[in-house]
Amino acid sequence: xxxxxxxxxxxxxxxxxxxGRKFAAVSVCDTKIVSPLTVEGFQAELVGQGIEYLRRRGxxxxxxxxxxxxxxxxxxxxxxxxxxPPQPQSHVRLIFFLDNGSKLVLVDRRRLGVxxxxxxxxxxxxxxxxxxxxxxxxxxEFSRRLQGRKAPVKAVLLDQxxxxxxxxxxxxxxxxxxRIHPLRPAGDLSPQEIQRLFSAIRSTLRSAIENKGASxxxxxxxxxxxxxxxxxxKVAHCGGEPCPKCGTxxxxxxxxxxxxxxxxxxxxx
DNA sequence: CATTGTCCCTGGAAGC
DNA sequence: TGCTTCCAGGGACAAT
Numbered sequence: 677x678x679x680x681x682x683x684x685x686x687x688x689x690x691x692x693x694x695x696g697r698k699f700a701a702v703s704v705c706d707t708k709i710v711s712p713l714t715v716e717g718f719q720a721e722l723v724g725q726g727i728e729y730l731r732r733r734g735x736x737x738x739x740x741x742x743x744x745x746x747x748x749x750x751x752x753x754x755x756x757x758x759x760x761p762p763q764p765q766s767h768v769r770l771i772f773f774l775d776n777g778s779k780l781v782l783v784d785r786r787r788l789g790v791x792x793x794x795x796x797x798x799x800x801x802x803x804x805x806x807x808x809x810x811x812x813x814x815x816x817e818f819s820r821r822l823q824g825r826k827a828p829v830k831a832v833l834l835d836q837x838x839x840x841x842x843x844x845x846x847x848x849x850x851x852x853x854x855r856i857h858p859l860r861p862a863g864d865l866s867p868q869e870i871q872r873l874f875s876a877i878r879s880t881l882r883s884a885i886e887n888k889g890a891s892x893x894x895x896x897x898x899x900x901x902x903x904x905x906x907x908x909x910k911v912a913h914c915g916g917e918p919c920p921k922c923g924t925x926x927x928x929x930x931x932x933x934x935x936x937x938x939x940x941x942x943x944x945x
Numbered sequence: 946c947a948t949t950g951t952c953c954c955t956g957g958a959a960g961c
Numbered sequence: 962t963g964c965t966t967c968c969a970g971g972g973a974c975a976a977t
Binding site: 947948949950951952953954955956957958959960961 | 966969972973
Binding site for chain 1: 973
């Protein structure tokens with residue numbers, strides 16, 4: 677499930693392969709993914725367009741086109757962008773043919789992924805909070821965004837308007853590292869806890885990027901390789917296993933219908 | 946505005 | 962063995 681580190685990895689690895697290329701043709705294998713555009717409308721926006729640069733914002737990926745518009749891609753749960761896959765793939769939704777004979781294939785087993793053509797990043801930007809690894813994300817800013825919120829801190833971390841790019845796995849990992857129980861009301865955290873969580877979010881995401889993302893489900897990099905970040909997971913998807921710090925079995929509970937993993941000893945209520 | 950619940954979607958696992 | 966049911970979860974959206 678691509679979260680910030682996975683999308684960042686995909687962006688970095690696709691960048692040298694795509695920038696400077698042109699779209700020669702586009703095959704739409706699943707018309708739902710380009711909705712509300714028609715197949716013809718989607719193709720008309722892309723064919724002949726050059727790819728000038730790539731940008732990631734939260735879990736969104738943008739390919740900026742020579743027309744000034746951009747192709748927005750959100751992979752959601754099961755999407756992947758594969759560059760020149762050697763084997764025929766199942767669940768192919770879109771094929772982008774480039775002017776050098778290469779192709780970029782969007783596969784998405786569960787069909788939750790979203791693709792659209794936008795005039796700018798603005799509509800997405802307006803829905804997102806700060807980038808957790810950029811300088812404008814500070815403890816003061818983070819603290820201000822948690823202020824007064826009564827919802828569980830785990831739920832608030834998943835709110836993309838608070839911080840962009842954190843998903844279920846990295847929220848659990850950051851809370852464990854900061855030793856904070858996922859059900860604590862976000863607005864009740866002490867300044868020390870906010871500082872710990874702030875640092876934990878950043879170090880968890882940075883380390884995951886260094887490890888090229890976590891291949892827990894269907895995530896694969898554009899060349900088909902897995903990431904290795906999941907080998908460092910302490911709690912995420914580790915229900916029943918002993919906590920690496922104290923040996924207590926990792927517990928799982930549902931918060932807003934999201935499976936949440938934590939150590940009941942290290943993360944006190 | 947903050948918060949909560951529902952829906953989308955499908956392959957694999959679990960249950961009968 | 963074969964069928965049905967449940968589950969994973971990001972984010973848009975509606976309701977309160």
